[in-house]
Amino acid sequence: MSKETELTSEDLSKQRQSFIRARKLSVSYLAYSMSTPALVLIMLVLIFPVLAVFGLSFTDWLFGAKHLNFIGIKNYAQMLGDRVFWKSLSNTLIYVGTVVPGSFIIGLVVAILIQSSTSLRGFYRAVYFLPVVASLLAMAIVWEILLHPTVGLLNLFLKNIGITGRDWLNESSTVLMALAGIGIWQMSGFSMVLFLSGLVGIPIELYEAAEIDGADSAWDRFRTVTWPMLGPVSLFVLVISAIRSSQVFDTVKVLTRGGPNKASEVLLHTMYTEGFAFMRSGYGSAITMVFLVFILGIALAQMKLLEKRTHY
Amino acid sequence: MSYVRKLSPLAVSVRHVLLMTGAAVMLIPFIWMVSLSLKPPQEIFTINPSLFPKVWYAWENYSLAFKAQPLLRYVLNGVIVTLTIFTVQVLVAVPCAYALAKLDFRGKGLLFSLVLFCLLIPPQVPAIPLYIAFWKLRILNSYAALILPFTISVLGIFLMRQFFKMVPDDLIDAARLDGMGEFTIVWRIMIPNAVPALVAFGIFSVIAHWNDFFWPLIAIQDHQFMTPPLGIMTFRNDEAGNEYGAIMAAAVVICLPLIMAFLLAQRRFIEGITFTGLKR
Numbered sequence: 001m002s003k004e005t006e007l008t009s010e011d012l013s014k015q016r017q018s019f020i021r022a023r024k025l026s027v028s029y030l031a032y033s034m035s036t037p038a039l040v041l042i043m044l045v046l047i048f049p050v051l052a053v054f055g056l057s058f059t060d061w062l063f064g065a066k067h068l069n070f071i072g073i074k075n076y077a078q079m080l081g082d083r084v085f086w087k088s089l090s091n092t093l094i095y096v097g098t099v100v101p102g103s104f105i106i107g108l109v110v111a112i113l114i115q116s117s118t119s120l121r122g123f124y125r126a127v128y129f130l131p132v133v134a135s136l137l138a139m140a141i142v143w144e145i146l147l148h149p150t151v152g153l154l155n156l157f158l159k160n161i162g163i164t165g166r167d168w169l170n171e172s173s174t175v176l177m178a179l180a181g182i183g184i185w186q187m188s189g190f191s192m193v194l195f196l197s198g199l200v201g202i203p204i205e206l207y208e209a210a211e212i213d214g215a216d217s218a219w220d221r222f223r224t225v226t227w228p229m230l231g232p233v234s235l236f237v238l239v240i241s242a243i244r245s246s247q248v249f250d251t252v253k254v255l256t257r258g259g260p261n262k263a264s265e266v267l268l269h270t271m272y273t274e275g276f277a278f279m280r281s282g283y284g285s286a287i288t289m290v291f292l293v294f295i296l297g298i299a300l301a302q303m304k305l306l307e308k309r310t311h312y
Numbered sequence: 313m314s315y316v317r318k319l320s321p322l323a324v325s326v327r328h329v330l331l332m333t334g335a336a337v338m339l340i341p342f343i344w345m346v347s348l349s350l351k352p353p354q355e356i357f358t359i360n361p362s363l364f365p366k367v368w369y370a371w372e373n374y375s376l377a378f379k380a381q382p383l384l385r386y387v388l389n390g391v392i393v394t395l396t397i398f399t400v401q402v403l404v405a406v407p408c409a410y411a412l413a414k415l416d417f418r419g420k421g422l423l424f425s426l427v428l429f430c431l432l433i434p435p436q437v438p439a440i441p442l443y444i445a446f447w448k449l450r451i452l453n454s455y456a457a458l459i460l461p462f463t464i465s466v467l468g469i470f471l472m473r474q475f476f477k478m479v480p481d482d483l484i485d486a487a488r489l490d491g492m493g494e495f496t497i498v499w500r501i502m503i504p505n506a507v508p509a510l511v512a513f514g515i516f517s518v519i520a521h522w523n524d525f526f527w528p529l530i531a532i533q534d535h536q537f538m539t540p541p542l543g544i545m546t547f548r549n550d551e552a553g554n555e556y557g558a559i560m561a562a563a564v565v566i567c568l569p570l571i572m573a574f575l576l577a578q579r580r581f582i583e584g585i586t587f588t589g590l591k592r
Binding site: 027028030031032034035037038039041042045046047048049050052053056063064106109110113114116117119120122123124125126127128129130131132133134135136137138139141142143145146150151153156185188189193196218243246247249250253254268271272275276281284285288291292295296299 | 319323324327328330331334335337338339340341342344345348356357358359361403404405407408410411412415416417418420423426427430432433434436437438439440441442443444445447460461462463464466469494495498519522523525526529530540541544545548556559560562563566567570571574575578581582
């Protein structure tokens, strides 16, 4: 009797194992069939093209040409000696360095002000977010007339208070800041909603505790509770706005084409000009690689900072 | 609920003054866009502008905007392209996200790392090789050229995977016992449970592709296939600034669909952006 049961249970476990094995196989089969379309597309439109950009950046290929030669790092060497490239890189850095802190501070202040009371909360949130939704290209054309030297609202307003305005988009000393201003206008709402979501997550008890500990003024509460609790969101806002502002292109292409005298030339616009206007696919690819490294660098810096943060 | 402290009357007014000033700056471009679209040229190029036109010129501007270029065509193209892109993105990303969240298979970790890596690739990086490939395939200047590069959304895979992970396994096992196949489980069980993530994904995708300018500028030459931003840029360049009223009218028309959608479903939009933003 006991032997029989043993046999049966052994049988059962064997059956079970083969069942499990079969199920595992069928699950893997299913999983592969479910993820294959995505994997194929990832390869076709992302991975292969990125590898192709890397490969092309070592060639002298002109779009449509019959022959191409491998020229090693000549494209990169040429880039390093090119005034336009350096101007473009430093303009991109200045642009990012202006738009990121600008939209960060405005987004943070607006979020805190909105959250500090319930009155008109929904209205303010919608208004500040509107520029994120609207087509930047269409709005750039509106900004063009707002910044017009004689009939633009900005200069008419400045004239009213006794300041002579500039030809913002056509003077090399002001053009980059004018574009950055449009960038801040467009990006602040994005930072604001991220900060709002961070503020909502701060437990009320922390503020109560801070008050008991004598944090009376609004500034004290900001310094002891809000700012430390917003740490992760702040880092995230910095990184995402740095990545997004590095991709500035629409306003440059429509309003200035990198001018005057390359004063508003930025990386993506240089890449577009070389790769698609001059059809220098090889050289354009080399600039694309620099752009990619630039973005990956920002992401890497975020990871490093996150690692540091978890230690304290 | 977040912390709201009773503000003093002074603080209340300071809050409104500051926020209203900022709100005015945010809104001026929109208000001015509409205002200019209603004005004749002499009221646009004046140093004494007014908010409302003295001579109403709306009909002339808007009819020129629709006559001088196929504006409706651009809007229609925008609708076709953004909806097709999002539909394909869902069909491709959702099963993959389900496999990554709920199934065990060899290579899963590798696939997920690949997705994470691809999240970091800016959309402009593959442009040159894709342009060359599409030229070889003779599909530049077509809907296919506008849609194909965006058929995969790694952000979509990532978002849906995060959300699917929160669906309890018991629910899936129960469905399996009822004899449901895995694909049926995805569309009947997972999708209805993941509506917020799907909405967020949709809003993000539609905003990005309705407003995308870089790729259409490269891939499209014919008015027949132009999307709204590309269309309005060509119109502006053709008019060389003479018909500013009509250009503003065109700008109003191409901004309107998304702004209307946003005002109608504000909460969803903001949640959507926050959701996609924070989950990255």
